Amino acid sequence: MADIILTADRTLMSDYHHNEFIGFGTCAPPNVIPDWLYSFLFFPPIEEKEGIPVAAPYGLRKIEAQLLMEGFDVLTVDPSHLSHYINGAKVLGIYVMDPFGLGPASSTFAAILKKEPFLAYYFRRLLDDPSIKAAKKQGLRIIIGGPGVWQFRYRPKFIRDYGIDCIIEGEAEKVIGKIVRNAINGDKLPTYYEVGIEETPTLEEIPTIVHPSINGLVEIGRGCCRGCKFCSVTLRPLRWYPIDKILQEIDVNQREGYTMGACLHAEDVMLYGSRNTYPEDEKLIKLHEAVVKKCSGGLSWSHCSLASVALKPGLFARLSEMIRQRQDWWGAEVGIETGSPELAKKIMPAKAHPFKPEQWPEVVRIGMGLMHDHMLIPACTLIVGVPEETENDLIKTIELIDDLKNVRSLIVPLFFVPMGKLKNENWFKETQMTELHKELLVRCLLHDFRWIDDLIGISFVGKWYAKPLRLLYTLFVRIIEHKAVKAGITIETSTWKQNKLKYAITKFKHLESGAAVAQTGRAAGC
Ligand code: SF4
Structure with a gap:
């Protein structure tokens, strides 16, 4: 058995039906859909062979690569199979994104629905695994890393109660070996290790x-x-x-049969190779030529900025043409944050750059229009309750959402969470919501209802499981719509939609009874 076991909780060890957008569902709390069905829809467990997942979160893979390079004996294990591997292990490394549901999306959902989000529940459940507790008694050291570690600063008791030995904040490639070595040797570990700028790896140091x-x-x-x-x-x-380095990683995925395509990750894919906020045409085109040629399963982007798209419509159209040689659409997360030029100037003065912050709403309209025309489907975020936000700012954001009515997109309002340079500010709480905040939330909900059928349809085109999944997602949306109507929100419901709802409910009842039988069968088999 390996000395070092790496893992992540069930909501992170999923491929979300090969659609990262669906992963957003992990931020929600239990709701109108039975939990077993909800988890199947939004975070089905990743395929595994004898407890070894066929794929794992990218951040965990980087740490695995670094430790292997330094000669450690390390294995990445599916969370539901830890008991087979952990006995005798010296270190357990856990990757986290949003362990306590304090991230903007999950804290917003939790505040509105007043329940713990799935991702927080499954993180706690991972640490409650009896095999971890038993191994802890034998001297196992627990080290945690990943983008969600900042949340542990708000949970000191949890760290003590679960015997977490060290939390690493920042890019860990240059420090993980030293910390793991100390853990194996039984040396004292710092509860928090903040990776300093001088310890940030250069490109050559990233495995x-x-x-x-x-x-x-x-x-x-x-x-x-x-x-x-x-x-x-x-x-x-x-x-x-x-x-070359990007292609090498795509090769790794393909060599092990993971060939469904590639998701290019950067904070703004449109700025690939650039030192400032001007996209570099040649570098972007070369990158996409190489990736499209290699990935028959298609590609997506993790994030891109509206300013880069609005600045280079011709380049964006060219990239879209290249990408759509093999697929009909692609997706990315996009930050709108506000429709107010005044607020943009205060909290994100360079978001519109090289345009002026005063031009931000126009940049959003142009960028979103181009995305619609060229089939990039954005999952957009808005930031609600940021310090210094005024009524006028909210009115401008509401107006902007209205202007985006015809743009194929999802728009998700998120409560302000103190991070970055605003980390000492106060959290925004649902009790602070004014009528304008509520109005903004409702407008976003209506926007999303308007587009959701289209997005569900597009997402599963050509997949064998398209029909049943589409039916289930449609049913889920209809139930939420129904709840919204009961809460007093007026939604235009066409006869066509009403008929579809009736059809979906009939099919759901049929499926639910089938699935219940399947579940009982499995329980009896165990
Ligand atoms: S929110 Fe602003 S600073 Fe952060 S990644 Fe996006 S554009 Fe960059």
Whole structure:
């Protein structure tokens, strides 16, 4: 058995039906859909062979690669099979994204629905695993890393109660070996280890992953030069991987049969290879030529900025043409944050750059229009309750959402969470919501209802499981719509939609009884 076991909780060890957008569902709390069905819809467990997952979160794969390179005996294990591997292990490394549901999306859902989000529940459940508790008694050291570690600062009791030995904050490639060595030797570990700027790895010091990443995600760069005050990414230096390094990681995914495509990860894919906020045409085209040629399963982007798209419509159209040689659409997360030029100036003065912050709403309209025309489907975020926000700011954001009515997209309002340069500010609580905040939330909900059928349809085109999944998601949306109507929100419901709801409910009842039988059968088999 390996000395070092790496894992993550069940909500992270999923490929979300090969659609990262669906992963957003892990931020929600238990709701109108039975938990077993909800988890199947939004975070089905990743395929595994004897407890070894066929793919794992990219950040975990980077740490695995670094430890292997330094000669450690390390194995990444599915969370539901830890008991087979942990006995005798010296270190357990756990990767976290949003362990307590304090991230903007999950804390917003939790505040509104007043329940713990799934991702927080499953993280706690992972640490409650009796095999971890038994191994802890034998001297196992627990080390935690990943983008969600900041949340442990709000949970000191949890750290003590679960015997967590060390939490690493920041890019860990240059420090993980030293910390793991100390853990194995039984030396004292710092409860928090904040990776200093001087310990941030250079490109050459970042290893290539050794085993597949979930949904073929590969980093193309790290850092961001826009400097938004509410964001922690901005504090890291900007680095872009050479194309060869990116292709090597795609090779790793494909060699192990994980061939569904690639998700290019950067804070703004449109700025690949750039030192400032001007996209570099040649570098972007070369990158996409190489990746499209290699990935018959298609590609997606993790994030892109509206300013880069609005600045280079011709380049964006060219990239879209290249990408759509093999697929009908692609997706990315996009930050709108506000429709107010005044607020943009205060909290994200370079978000629109090289346009002026005063032009931000126009940049959003142009960028979103181009995305619609060229089939990039954005999952957009808005930030609600940021310090210094005024009524006028909210009115402008509401007006902007109305202007985006015809843009194929999801728009998700998120309560302000103190991070980055605003980390000492107060959290925004649902009790502070004014009528304007509520109005904004409702407008976003209506926008999403308007587009959701279209997005569900597009997401599963050509997949064998398209019909049943589409039916289940449609049913879920109809139930939420129904709840919204009961809560007093007026939704235009066409006869066509009403008929579809009746059809979905009939099918659901049929499926539910079938699935219940399947579940009982499995329980009896165990
Ligand atoms: S919010 Fe986005 S654009 Fe702004 S600093 Fe963070 S990563 Fe960069």
